[in-house]
Amino acid sequence: MTTLAGHANAPRGSIPARPSILQQMWTSRADYLYVLPAIVVMLIVIAYPIYYTIELSFFKTPPGLQLRDKIFVGADNYTAILSSEVFWRVTINTVIWTLASTLIAFVLGYGAALALHRDFAGRAVLRAILIIPWVISAVAASYIWKWMYHSDFGIIGQVLVQFGFTDRQPNFIDNVHTVLPSLIVVNIWREFPFAMIMIMAGLQTVPEQLLRAARVDGASTWQRFWHVTFPHLRGVSTVTILLLAVANFNSFIIPWIMTGGGPSNASHIWITHIYELAFGRQRWGVAAAYSVLLFVILMALGYFYVRALSGNEKEQGA
């Protein structure tokens, strides 16, 4: 390959030609060794699954048959999805879940980071306590909250009854109207610490001198935040919101363990629905088509994701 590229450049003679891409690749061949392990693992575990999913989405897999006895059905799986009522229900749930979880977790995390930024006795302890929910397993978190929401002995309902807010023990996660907000509360409980850590890290990069100068100039606390701190944190905030949004869009454990998507699909989001279609009802083709649609949405999100992350890189280079 390289010799070919070398010959192609040779006749140009004295003109100092820009080395071809293949030459560049050859001269930096040793560099690839450093990334090779990562790339090989990625190729095995990403490229093949993506190819396989796209292929499977055009096939029908009759239940009771082996997966390899699939039947080609063209785009039928896609039209079936887009015309089904459940699809729209699940999509609305996913949008509510992703937006509410992301925004509230971000705002709470941002606030906690600001409140913890000032030095005071016991600050490290408070910070540690606030981070714990993010560290423990989502399975454990789901069980803790499921127990607190329990329809007979759940502590939250019992407190509400004891203090006279309701007559009967409310049924948080078996009720189509309250189930999604109840699960979002759990999700935020697990996620706001991530936003808090990111913003705390960002706060350390805000130059002290600027804040002091603003104070000397008579800027109020709010003005110092709005004109100095907030603009400085814009980059971190974008990255944090995107990471949260992607994670929420992809969440699975909390709805799956706590409700399994029920009652009557009220807490199904895309991922749990795909999982149930594939592993619960063996409709692999439809599940694969769902996954492809998900790819498309994620790629759109990914465009912003990469832009936000590479924004950091460009500034580094400058």
Add this chain to the structure above:
Amino acid sequence: MTSTSDTATPRSRKGVDGWRWTGRIFLTIMILYTALPMVWMLLTSIKSGFAAMQFPPQWWPTEPTLASYRKLLDPQNSVGQDFLRFFWNSLFVSFVTTVLAVVVAVPAAYAFSRFRFPGRKFLFFAVLLRNMFPAVIFLVPLFILMRVLGLVNTHGSLILTYLTFGLPLAIWLLKGFYDNIPIQLEQAARIDGATRFQAFLLIVTPLSVPGIIATAIYSFIGAWNEYIYAATFLTKNEQLTLPVGIQRFFSENTTDFPGLMAASFIMSVPVVVLFLVLQKYFVRALTEGAVKH
């Protein structure tokens, strides 16, 4: 905020106090929101099954008991045997994943930070994009792949899979870290006769230890808490990891809430301790790596 202080202190002082109180109240609410569920988990775990299901509730257990913990940690009875095996499986899978993640991520992050080879940008984003795709998409094809590789029902299938979702952020964190290590250090070493690999191994790697620790914590916690792949790839009871093992066990014993809370607590202890001990590295790595530009 009283009228007496209004005349005594400058106006800005009043504003500061107002915000400080807002911050305190907000922090108090957040601490309650964060800690009460964990406190309730602990309180429930030291109750008897009967005491846990009463109305009005026993706020504080009248007869605290460690029976649930004893049952889970006793190698003599079958529950304890299973639980301890799940615990060991989780520990093994998480540990191997962590070691491999560091070994793979360190050279990759270094290359992304230092070298200018064609496709470098593309490769970097390919790595980052992996973070975006949900596990469910990869489940079926990976299951088939693992069957081809002969890894179904082995812990190897989990380790290989966990590596890939831990790697993107690990590489990203470490790359930011390497970006901040002055390249002159390596150049000096090169002049003194070190090869590029020696400079990397002996000069740069020791300096990036905090980043490596952060990467390791991240991989370990991710592997320890992972549920969906473990639930799909492993079918034999003796191989299950903790999250799946607990879920299987308590879908059969649906009313043993003290036991479930005790199991949740024990499952949380290793990662919480690990994180609390090493958290300063993690926050520092985020500061130096991901955030600063």
